[in-house]
Each structure stands twice: as structure tokens, then as C-alpha cells.
Amino acid sequence: MTIQGTVHKYLDNVDTDVIIPARYLNSSDPAELAKHCMEDIDADFVQKVQPGDIIVARQNFGCGSSREHAPLAIKAAGVSLVIARSFARIFFRNAINIGLPILECPAADEIAAGDALRVNLDEGIIENLTQGTVYQAEGFPPFLRNVIEKGGLLASIARS
Amino acid sequence: MSMTMTQKILAARAGLPDVRAGQLIEAELDIMLGNDVTTPVAIHEFEKAGIPSLRDPDRAVFVLDHFTPNKDIKSAEHCKQIRVFARKHGVRNFFDVGRMGVEHAVLPEQGIVVPGDCVIGADSHTCTYGALGAFSTGVGSTDLAAGLATGKAWFKVPSAIQIVLTGAFQPNVSGKDLILHLIGRIGVDGALYRSLEFTGPGVRNITMDSRLAIANMAIECGAKNGIFPVDSVTLDYVRGRAKRDWRVFAADADAPYDEVIQIDLSALRPTVAFPHLPSNTRTVDELEAARERVAVDQVVIGSCTNGRIEDLRIVAELLRGKHVAEGVRCIVIPATQQIWLDALREGLLEVFMEAGAAVSTPTCGPCLGGHMGILAAGERAVATTNRNFVGRMGHPESEVYLASPAVAAQTALLGYIAQPQ
Numbered sequence: 001m002t003i004q005g006t007v008h009k010y011l012d013n014v015d016t017d018v019i020i021p022a023r024y025l026n027s028s029d030p031a032e033l034a035k036h037c038m039e040d041i042d043a044d045f046v047q048k049v050q051p052g053d054i055i056v057a058r059q060n061f062g063c064g065s066s067r068e069h070a071p072l073a074i075k076a077a078g079v080s081l082v083i084a085r086s087f088a089r090i091f092f093r094n095a096i097n098i099g100l101p102i103l104e105c106p107a108a109d110e111i112a113a114g115d116a117l118r119v120n121l122d123e124g125i126i127e128n129l130t131q132g133t134v135y136q137a138e139g140f141p142p143f144l145r146n147v148i149e150k151g152g153l154l155a156s157i158a159r160s
Numbered sequence: 161m162s163m164t165m166t167q168k169i170l171a172a173r174a175g176l177p178d179v180r181a182g183q184l185i186e187a188e189l190d191i192m193l194g195n196d197v198t199t200p201v202a203i204h205e206f207e208k209a210g211i212p213s214l215r216d217p218d219r220a221v222f223v224l225d226h227f228t229p230n231k232d233i234k235s236a237e238h239c240k241q242i243r244v245f246a247r248k249h250g251v252r253n254f255f256d257v258g259r260m261g262v263e264h265a266v267l268p269e270q271g272i273v274v275p276g277d278c279v280i281g282a283d284s285h286t287c288t289y290g291a292l293g294a295f296s297t298g299v300g301s302t303d304l305a306a307g308l309a310t311g312k313a314w315f316k317v318p319s320a321i322q323i324v325l326t327g328a329f330q331p332n333v334s335g336k337d338l339i340l341h342l343i344g345r346i347g348v349d350g351a352l353y354r355s356l357e358f359t360g361p362g363v364r365n366i367t368m369d370s371r372l373a374i375a376n377m378a379i380e381c382g383a384k385n386g387i388f389p390v391d392s393v394t395l396d397y398v399r400g401r402a403k404r405d406w407r408v409f410a411a412d413a414d415a416p417y418d419e420v421i422q423i424d425l426s427a428l429r430p431t432v433a434f435p436h437l438p439s440n441t442r443t444v445d446e447l448e449a450a451r452e453r454v455a456v457d458q459v460v461i462g463s464c465t466n467g468r469i470e471d472l473r474i475v476a477e478l479l480r481g482k483h484v485a486e487g488v489r490c491i492v493i494p495a496t497q498q499i500w501l502d503a504l505r506e507g508l509l510e511v512f513m514e515a516g517a518a519v520s521t522p523t524c525g526p527c528l529g530g531h532m533g534i535l536a537a538g539e540r541a542v543a544t545t546n547r548n549f550v551g552r553m554g555h556p557e558s559e560v561y562l563a564s565p566a567v568a569a570q571t572a573l574l575g576y577i578a579q580p581q
Contacts, residue, residue: 013348013349013437015547015549015550017528017529017547017549017550017551017552018549018550018551021529021551021556022197022528022529022530022552023529023530025197025226025227025530026227026231026232026234026235026238027234028200028201028204028238039556040550040551040556041550059349060348060349060352060382063348063349063382064284064547064549065283065284065528065547066198066281066282066283066284066286066298066299066300067197067198067300068198068201068282068300068301068302069197069201072201086349086352088349088352088382089352089353089382089384090284090298090299090300090379093299093300093303094299094300094301094302094303097300097302097303097306098300098302141184143184143314152302153302153303153305153306154205154206154208154209154211154302154305154306154309155209157209157211157306157309157310158209158210158211
């Protein structure tokens, strides 16, 4: 699967409270959550984001709460992929479980806001079309690839 | 093969003779927990997948604690949805208003989690139960739904950091100061994907309420879980409340640890995490030496970290016969119905009321900026809670300083962050 999009860049420790503030958690409707995605860290994000865009951050993306509302809001805002140097572990599980593609890439720091990326998800190859560079991300172990291919955790359970 | 305490529990619950760090396993779950924010999403996933029934309703626990007593119509609808689901599927561990408390205070108190358990909860602070010698970790709603359906969850076996504790706390220093110190030392991702295993001769000098506060914040340095050995303090706590038999696991003497960190409890000082990360710590000594005066508008005492009876006793001791500073709003939230009742019977609530504090029914409320104490732009709070991210307690331009119950109480009296006397 290939993804192409423009980069929105953030720094270290982007927490789930800024991805989707708790004052909006009285809803669990992804479309409603998407309206407030990244509001407390980047007030214009929802206006700027285009379908297929890519979020890139540095260390420990998604730290804090276990709210699945965070990856749901990002996905429903139209974001196709999140790339970070590392992810907080609950966010990592949640993203896989709901089918939001994520990649761990040590070279995430070199990617800048506004860069155009083309990403081969299966092989973890990230082409930076703006800078003319290529990065290699960590691939998923077969167990997780199976969850993703079956369309998320519950779909894989319901089928077996 | 030698294993950490966490690995021993995971191996037993996966039915394997041993496990090693990095291995993917499927483990049997003893308890799966959801709250009023995360359970509606789990119910949606569960029903969408067409799963007819829970694998075992007695292993499910639902606690309505975040936006309860319901703050608005949307929250009320979510709680109603969980109520209907619990009734339909025969979930008896259902904690509604009048019975509920902050989830991570309720489960240990009611003996629902016991040593040796393997627990998931759709709440990041589920790591609290490591204080009892259980493996316990936070997950999302879809993982909860899968656990409800199958009774199992997949895990990547973690490696561990060993925290070796020696000595005993000085007066007015508690578990909260220890965990803030540790997070300040290793950073908010210092234990990412790993276990924190607390060991050493200092463990026996730490009360259960302090252990619960320490394990509670393991997630704030990225850890998968934080765990304490089972000793006489644990067994004294568990006896008389455990709803099931427990199992005692211990790390091997030569267990493999990535890293060893030594902490002398007697060297720890009252510690505060400044905005906007729990790792942004300074001791109150340092603040006073720099003659820095951090004035506050609100003090919140409660939460799954520090809303237990020992915390309330410490606060009452400091507030007794005195009055909260003018211009400071002090909100005290006993974490469960039982703690509320104990605080009432011990006369603590009277001390709080006479000191000019407000006492609330149990709720997570202000900790996550839900209700019952939201901050306006430019306002500052000292809180005994666990997170101080941007906008955590309200307006994105408000600030939260994390501290122990003793520091919070002294701050309420003086109106600025101060050394408990």
C-alpha cells in the first residue's frame, strides 16, 4: 500500500490531551472528535489538513491517556499516516487496533513541515519528494501485520 | 531461564514455562476494566463485530468515574449505554454513582485485583495495581472489547528497569515525591515499553497507599507496568478484602534487567512537577533557595494517585485549625465511597470544611479537565493528580503543578507552593 501526502510536523511528547482534549470526550463520534483534533497544540490544524496528509513527530508521540479517541480523531481528520521516532505504547496499540497506519522511523527528525512524502507501508520505505531523500522505517512483525490485514483486532477475532 | 517478576506472571498466564523480552504472547486475563469514557467505544466495537456474549462476565469491571455524577447530557447517554450493556451481559462488578469511586482506588480496595493477576484496563493508569504484585497495564477500547470477547490479550513481553530502594522517607515525604523524582530523572519516555520493578530493603518502609501512588504514575515515564514484590505490607492489605485466591510471584535472583537505578528514600525531598510535563521536576528546597514564589488559584487533592485515606489524613493534619489562603479554591475529593465514609468517621471532612475547602463526591472530575474544578486562562493549580500537560485541567493557557498531598495542603494554606511544616 502506497500513501502520498504533505507533512504536518510536531516535536517530542505530543500527548493525547493535545491530540483530543478531554473536554470533547463526552462524544465518541469520530467525525465530531476530528473537528477538535490537535486544537491545543495547533489551533489551525483542522483548517489546514487535507485528506491523505501525514503527521510527523519526534519522540514518544501519543503519550498520556489510553483514549482511543486520539487515533480515531487523527484518522477521521483525514490523516493517512503518522511517522515518529517513537510512539507511546498504548497509542501504538490503539493505532494498529483501529487501522491508523503508523511508522517508527529514526530519521523522522529530518522531515520538515510541508515536505511531500511517498510511503510504501509494506516495506516501510519513506521517500521525501521535497528533499530528494529516502528513509527506511521499522517493519511490523508478522503477528501485527496479520491484525492490520484482517482490518483491525475485532475483525480478526470475529473471523476466527 | 531467569525472568523478572513481570515476565514470571506473563509466562504463567500464557501457559508457557518461560518467556523472554520481545516475545509476542497471548495471556489469559483475570480482570478487564473500562470507565465511562472508554467503555462506550469498546461496546461499539464489540457490537459491530457481532460478538454475542462476554467470555466471562465476572472478569469484567465497569466503573463510571470520569464525567460522573454526569456533567452533561452526552455523558449521561454514555453512562446509560454502559448500564444497559452491563445488565444485558450480567456484569456484576458494575460501579455506578453511590457505589463507585475513582476506578484505580476502587479495584484494590474492593479486593477485585489480587497479587499475581494479569489485568488490562482501558485507562492508562491501570498500572496502579502493580503495587499489589499484579501485572497490570493500560490499553485502548478495542483491546478491552477483544478482552471481553476472548478473555485474553496479546502482549510483547517487556524488559525491565530495576529500581533498588534503600532507607525510609523523611517526614512530609511520600510515594508521590519518589515517583516524581524518578520521572524527573529518566524523563517521560525513560521507561518506554518496559517494566519498572521496585525492589530493595526500602520497599518494606513504604505503605500500601504510597505504593499505589508510585505504581499509578509508572505510565508517566512510558512504562508498560510498575510492580512491587509481595511482602507483609501487601498481605496485610489483601487479607480480608481479596475476592479470589492470590498467587505470589518473585523475580529470579539473577533476573535480566536493562538498567539498575538506586534510590535512597531518606535523601528524597518534597518534589513538584512544573508545567507541562511530569518530568519537569524541582524540589521545594530548590524553589525556596531561588526565592521563587509560585502563587496558585486552586488546589486539588484527590485522584487515582492521591485520593486515598492516608493522603487525606496527611492533608487534615496540616489544615487542622487553620484556614485556606484568601483567593485560593481548595477542592478535596476522597477517591471512593469507603474513603469518604472513613474520612467522615475520622472527622477529616470536618477539618476540611472548617479550613474553607470544598469536599466533593468521588470523581476523576478536574484531573482530566472534565468538570468540578476547571481552570480559566492564566490560572494555576497545584494538584495531587498525575498529569500536567497543556490544557489538562481546563484552558490551554492554564497551568498544573503536580505535588504530594503534604505540599498541596501547605500550598492551600499559604497561597503559593511551599514546604510542608
